[in-house]
Amino acid sequence: MEKSMRTGWIVALAGTGINFALxxxxxxxxxxxxxxxxxxxxxxxxxxPYSVAAFCFALAMVPAGWLQxxxxxxxxxxMGGILVGAGCMVAAFSGSSLLGFVIGFGVMAGMxxxxxxxxxxxPAVKWFPPEKTGLIAGIxxxxxxxxxxxxxxxxxxxxxxxxxxxxxxSGTQIIEKGVSNTMLVFGISFLIVVVGLSxxxxxxxxxxxxxxxQTNTSATALKKNEMTWKQMISTGQFWIMWLMYFGxxxxxxxxxxxxxxxxxxxxxxxxxxxxxxxxVGNASxxxxxxxxxxxxxxxxxxxxxxxxxxxxxxxxSFAAAGASWGALWLPTxxxxxxxxxxxxxxxxxxxxxxxxxxxxKNFGLNYGLVFTSWGSRRPCHALDKxxx
Amino acid sequence: MPWINGIVKDMGKPHLAYWVIIAVLLAGxxxxxxxxxxxxDSGWNKVxxxxxxxTTQARCFFLKDRQPCNQERGxx
Numbered sequence: 001m002e003k004s005m006r007t008g009w010i011v012a013l014a015g016t017g018i019n020f021a022l023x024x025x026x027x028x029x030x031x032x033x034x035x036x037x038x039x040x041x042x043x044x045x046x047x048x049p050y051s052v053a054a055f056c057f058a059l060a061m062v063p064a065g066w067l068q069x070x071x072x073x074x075x076x077x078x079m080g081g082i083l084v085g086a087g088c089m090v091a092a093f094s095g096s097s098l099l100g101f102v103i104g105f106g107v108m109a110g111m112x113x114x115x116x117x118x119x120x121x122x123p124a125v126k127w128f129p130p131e132k133t134g135l136i137a138g139i140x141x142x143x144x145x146x147x148x149x150x151x152x153x154x155x156x157x158x159x160x161x162x163x164x165x166x167x168x169x170s171g172t173q174i175i176e177k178g179v180s181n182t183m184l185v186f187g188i189s190f191l192i193v194v195v196g197l198s199x200x201x202x203x204x205x206x207x208x209x210x211x212x213x214q215t216n217t218s219a220t221a222l223k224k225n226e227m228t229w230k231q232m233i234s235t236g237q238f239w240i241m242w243l244m245y246f247g248x249x250x251x252x253x254x255x256x257x258x259x260x261x262x263x264x265x266x267x268x269x270x271x272x273x274x275x276x277x278x279x280v281g282n283a284s285x286x287x288x289x290x291x292x293x294x295x296x297x298x299x300x301x302x303x304x305x306x307x308x309x310x311x312x313x314x315x316x317s318f319a320a321a322g323a324s325w326g327a328l329w330l331p332t333x334x335x336x337x338x339x340x341x342x343x344x345x346x347x348x349x350x351x352x353x354x355x356x357x358x359x360x361k362n363f364g365l366n367y368g369l370v371f372t373s374w375g376s377r378r379p380c381h382a383l384d385k386x387x388x
Numbered sequence: 389m390p391w392i393n394g395i396v397k398d399m400g401k402p403h404l405a406y407w408v409i410i411a412v413l414l415a416g417x418x419x420x421x422x423x424x425x426x427x428x429d430s431g432w433n434k435v436x437x438x439x440x441x442x443t444t445q446a447r448c449f450f451l452k453d454r455q456p457c458n459q460e461r462g463x464x
Contacts, residue, residue, distance in 0.1 A: 240419050247416045251409050299420045306417035310410045317406035 004204070005211070008127025012136050014200035015120030016143035018077060021193045022113045023147015024084065024186055025053055028105070030155040034177030039096035048098065049091070052106025053113070058375020060114025065368030068119045069361070077119035077198035083112025085191025092183035105183070116194055117144065121351055122363045123203050129210040131294050133355055134301075138290025138348035145282035145344050148275065158182040226359035232366050237357055244302065245350050246373040251309060252343030255316060274336050281340025289345030290352060298353045305349070309342040 032046040068076045087108025094100020121140045128136050162178020204210075232238050256278065293301035315335060354367045 240422055244416045244419050247412045251413055254409070303417050303420040306413050306420065310413040310417070313406055313410050313413065 004127065004208070007202075008124070008136075008204075008210070010200055011127055011202060012124040012140055014197045015124045015140040017197045018081075018116050018120050018194055018201075019141060019143030020147050021143075021190050021197075022080075022084065022116045023144050023151050024088070024109065024190055025050070025057065025113055026148040027151045027155040027186065028053070030152045030159070031179060031182060034159040034179050034182070036096075036176040036179070038174075038176065041096075041098060045098050049101045049105040052102050053110030055375060056107050056110030057114045057117070058371060060111040061118050061368035061371045061375075062365065063368075064115040064118035065122075065364030065366070067115075068122055068364035072203060073119040073123040073201040074198055077116050077201050078195050080112045080115030080117075080119065081191055081194030081196075081198055083115060084109045084194060085112075085187045087112055088183045088187030088190065092180045092187055095180070112194075116198075118364055118368055119198070119201060121367070122360070123201050125352075125355060125363075126204050126208070126360055127210060130356070132210075134290035134293040134298070134348060134352040135287065136290070137351045137355075138287040141347045141351070142283040142286045142344070145286055145340075145347070146279055148279040148282075152275065155182060155186075158185055225357060226361040227357075227366065228362055229365050229369055232358045232362075233369065235357075238370070241350065241353060241357075241370055242373045244306075245346060245370060246376060248306065248309065248346045249343070249374045251313065252339065252346065255313060255339050256343060274333065277333050278336050278340040281337035282344040283340075285341030285344030286348040288341070290348035293349050293352055298349055298356060301345070302349055302353075305342055305345045308338070312338045312342060 028050040032050070035041055035046055064076055064080070087104045087110075090104030090108060091101045092104075094104060120143075121137050124140050125133050125136050159177040159179065159182050162181035164176050164178065166174050166176070168174045227235075289301055289305060312335060316339075319332075319335065350370060351367050354370050355363055358366045
């Protein structure tokens with residue numbers, strides 16, 4: 001039993017590590033600022049690879065989840081690592097071609113992130129008893145939330161390290177950031193890291209029963225259901241979950257960008273601290289909410305998260321309307337951490353809820369379908385950008 | 389949902405966007421109660437079955453104690 005738990009923790013931490021690397025998605029916010037004027041990209045062009053990547057990430061969760069259920073997490077996560085690595089390398093060798101970046105970073109890396117993300121959580125939760133589902137799901141997905149702490153500064157350092165200086169026709173010095181080399185370093189690094197950690201992912205043997213410390217917690221009280229995706233989408237439960245996830249994730253993501261602006265307003269040059277605090281809040285919200293949901297139930301935790309998020313949005317509206325405390329760093333940081341935590345909470349509660357309601361057998365595909373609600377806000381986001 | 393902000397901004401009332409989001413979040417909080425009601429026994433399916441097969445029993449599901457009603461339906 002002890003050996004089984006040890007293996008479970010190895011699988012969970014490998015999943016966290018994979019998600020930590022897959023946060024390469026967040027590097028784009030820094031990389032796009034390094035794209036030289038000589039490439040002739042508009043602001044909309046610069047946003048395109050990221051938008052395509054986020055869309056492909058959410059879309060890939062469905063086939064990746066299905067594959068994960070069929071052939072196991074190791075192979076699917078390995079495919080994810082190869083796709084992410086190869087995608088970044090395609091972008092690196094595309095020169096200034098927007099199409100190359102869209103195909104490389106957008107389609108290939110985006111799908112790779114989906115393949116990796118879809119394979120990290122299911123094997124980890126299978127090793128542990130139901131009363132730890134929320135905690136384990138939270139720990140695994142926390143890696144993705146925490147990634148922006150290191151990935152953005154790392155991208156910035158690499159862009160500077162590889163920058164080149166040339167003399168233009170008019171004799172002025174032109175400095176260009178090293179976008180292509182940065183993508184190449186990311187491609188090689190994440191290929192090695194994700195493929196390496198993927199080898200540690202494995203499902204427990206058939207018939208494995210995780211040692212449970214409690215006989216009837218709120219998390220274990222649910223009737224055992226092993227639903228196929230067709231059975232799942234015919235339940236009202238699925239659609240209510242989808243709507244809740246869509247609303248919560250949409251609101252969270254919207255205010256994450258507001259939080260970054262708020263940080264710039266109140267902290268000026270130190271706005272990067274707000275970004276780091278946001279990531280820490282995001283990651284800790286995933287672990288905390290997952291853990292709390294194991295104790296008091298998923299719905300009760302979700303209810304608290306929704307109400308808390310509504311209060312935070314109300315406070316944000318006061319700050320945006322010019323409340324004097326909106327320009328102070330401490331209240332700003334508190335708001336930022338709460339925004340991150342509320343958003344992150346959804347990403348651990350919903351996978352745990354999916355497992356509780358629809359079972360583990362088809363968990364990969366089922367959660368992939370639930371996760372489409374997260375991806376569905378992408379077209380809305382694009383519409384929003386057009387309105388701005 | 390972020391598009392709400394853009395639309396509301398176009399209407400010249402940026403503050404309204406926050407209230408729309410708050411309303412969405414409160415609606416989400418209410419949905420957790422609905423979700424809770426469906427948690428253990430897929431009551432949603434029972435309602436659907438009741439509505440499709442037997443409106444009397446569906447009415448029974450809503451108006452009377454659910455347990456005896458479910459037992460009756462089980463015999464159909």
